[in-house]
Amino acid sequence: MDFSTDNLTGVVLALLSSGFIGGSFIIKKKGLRRAAAVSGVRAGVGGYAYLLEPLWWVGMITMIVGEVANFIAYAFAPAVLVTPLGALSIIVSAVLAHFILKEKLHKLGMLGCVMCIVGSVIIVIHAPQESPITSVQEIWIMATQPAFLLYVGSVIMLVFILVFHFSPRCGHTDVLVYTGICSLMGSLSVMSVKALGTSLKLTFEGKNQLIYPETWFFMLVVATCVVTQMNYLNKVRPKMLSNFN
Known part of the structure; x- marks a missing residue:
């Protein structure tokens, strides 16, 4: 892959996007937990009390920032280059969940994270040129x-x-x-x-x-x-x- 200025800009934006989106998962989960504790109804079964939880909105704003960065990245780099880097948000979530939420990742989860990293790197290295x-x-x-x-x-x-x-x-x-x-x-x-x-x-x-x-x-x-x-x-x-x- 020929990393032109536009491609490099797209990669950097995609990586920043993964960081923001991955972090937003953790923030929003804490917000969802708080909302479920107050309302007694989880979002997974149809509850929408999280819309009144400020911490959930902090996570949403963080996600929006990440999505905007991802959106701009598509304007500079090929989709085949930007899209795989989005999987790195899973790695960010896994690391933050371990340190912030004190959650332990199972062995299969660790294997999945490694596969995400390897797959993303391989696709980025061998991404084809995009026609203007x-x-x-x-x-x-x-x-x-x-x-x-x-x-x-x-x-x-x-x-x-x-x-x-x-x-x-x-x-x-x-x-x-x-x-x-x-x-x-x-x-x-x-x-x-x-x-x-x-x-x-x-x-x-x-x-x-x-x-x-x-x-x-x-x-x-x-x-x-x-x-x-x-x-x-x-x-x-x-x-x-x-x-x-």
């Missing part, structure tokens, strides 16, 4: 290829099945339901975030992309994916971090 993009319409052409549209349709169908069939029945007991929803929606948001970030970057460079409806469509997709992921991430996080005990 001069317009959001170029991304739109790639996004409307039959193969990708088939993938998008499959993802949306799976998300609907998980949300309306499996979530009410076993979502509160099976972490894979909420994790699956977040991961599937995340796979769609990557393309949209890349498109929106590139559009804004080109606009700031003097090539206005806001005049194209494709830019606003990608913005709508990003907003939809983020809201959905945030909702189910708050449900899945207490279960994920409880595996440290």
Whole structure:
């Protein structure tokens, strides 16, 4: 991988993003615990008392800062370079959970962290060059290829099945339901975030992309994916971090 100035900027922003997002997991878990202690209803079973907990909002702001850094990173570096670095937020969460929450990570969890690091490094080292993009319409052409549209349709169908069939029945007991929803929606948001970030970057460079409806469509997709992921991430996080005990 040729680390140009833009690529290096993207990598640094992606690493900072992982740090903020990883830290926000711990802060928000403490907020979720406090909210559950006060209301008696956990977020994992449908409680929303955490919205009144200040510590949860501190974690949310921290996460927003991380997400903004991640968003900007997509404007500078290829998605195949930025996306794998997001997995490092898991490592940050694991370390902070050990020291701040006094939680112990199981051996399989340690193995998973090592695999995240190794996988991220391998992908970053061997990431292909990105072709220069001069317009959001170029991304739109790639996004409307039959193969990708088939993938998008499959993802949306799976998300609907998980949300309306499996979530009410076993979502509160099976972490894979909420994790699956977040991961599937995340796979769609990557393309949209890349498109929106590139559009804004080109606009700031003097090539206005806001005049194209494709830019606003990608913005709508990003907003939809983020809201959905945030909702189910708050449900899945207490279960994920409880595996440290």
